[in-house]
Amino acid sequence: MKPSLLVLIHLNDASRASIAATFDVIYAPEPAQREAALATHGAQIRAVLTNGTTGLGVADIERMPRLELISALGAGYENLPVEHARSRGIVLVNGAGTNDHCVADHAFALLLAVVRDVPQLDRATREGVWRDHLPMRPNVSNKRLGIVGLGHIGTKIARRAAGFDMEVGYHNRKPRGDAPSLRYFDSVEALAQWSDFLIVATPGGAGTRHLIGEAVLAALGPRGFIVNVSRGSVVDTAALARALAAGTIAGAGLDVYEGEPEPPQALIGLRNVVLTPHVGGRSPEAITASVDNFLDNARRHFAGEPVLTPI
Known part of the structure; x- marks a missing residue:
């Protein structure tokens, strides 16, 4: 059974398909979708994919008791509650170097x-x-x-x-x-x-x-x-x-x-x-590298191995 992943950012079809091969994806890039996803699936979610701008709040983390991995797709993670996540034993990774x-x-x-x-x-x-x-x-x-x-x-x-x-x-x-x-x-x-x-x-x-x-x-x-x-x-x-x-x-x-x-x-x-509208890190090459990096980190984490780009 694939682990449940909550995705809080917009992804193109190719990226979603690549991730869906490894995860049971709950796609919720809009605030209303996020709330519905947490209400319905919060108890099953084991990983979250977000970015530094969108982040993830402490209150949302507390609605996911099985959460064990949080990933920022790019390098930034300024809106992640790093210390709180660590206090719960949650592994944090980012996409350093991918874009x-x-x-x-x-x-x-x-x-x-x-x-x-x-x-x-x-x-x-x-x-x-x-x-x-x-x-x-x-x-x-x-x-x-x-x-x-x-x-x-x-x-x-x-x-x-x-x-x-x-x-x-x-x-x-x-x-x-x-x-x-x-x-x-x-x-x-x-x-x-x-x-x-x-x-x-x-x-x-x-x-x-x-x-x-x-x-x-x-x-x-x-x-x-x-x-x-x-x-x-x-x-x-x-x-x-x-x-x-x-x-x-x-x-x-x-x-x-x-x-x-x-x-x-x-x-x-x-x-x-x-x-320009925050597109500096966006290109087909950069997005592919970022998604591949996330999947490499996720595979290593769920296999009990050290992640590649820890925060």
Whole structure:
């Protein structure tokens, strides 16, 4: 008999079919479906598949007495009650490393789009406006790139920056011994002051909420650009809107923002911001890798073996 799995996130048909070969799947990506699933199947559920944004609450965990495995499909797990789950002996895993290349690609796509003003140039071209009537935009190459969070994704962003002949600095809680060629800054504000461009790739959660606020944006300066591919909570949206409107910084590219999935009303009317709907980690390759990683973790757990990517 296959173990029961509660799925709290949207999955494509291929992913659902792959998972259904191993689990008795209870698919509940919407809040009303979640409530119905817990009411009907809570006593039988042994595993939950979610993500960092959707998470899983303590109250819901308590409605699943047989729960023994919680998986975040991607790397983030900021909305999982980690300590509570551990106190119950529940194993927690995530998808660390499965979508790093996709997110790093998207970070550079946003950086190029906002610095080179690609969306506005596309619009102007469709309206018949020739280049002589448009402002010139700066290079991306040979600039200083600051990375906030030099984890798996931040490291891959740094590798891409090397292809653009960029000087790279970073901020972590402490320096990384395996990145001697990169310049370490002990504060985000100092990193921003040094940087031409700032890419935010740090984990979300209470510890990084509004890490990027007025002081950091002021330090980045009127020629600076910021890209966020981490979590919307890391950037103070109101402070960013003020900085963009006042010219405190030159522009922003955001794949994540506070209040998702609702678009950020303070930003959508500004021409110097490029927005995408939290798709940085989504590609056919990344989703397949994430699902395969979940299934590998699940098979190992239910076989009594150590999981591959524990939280």
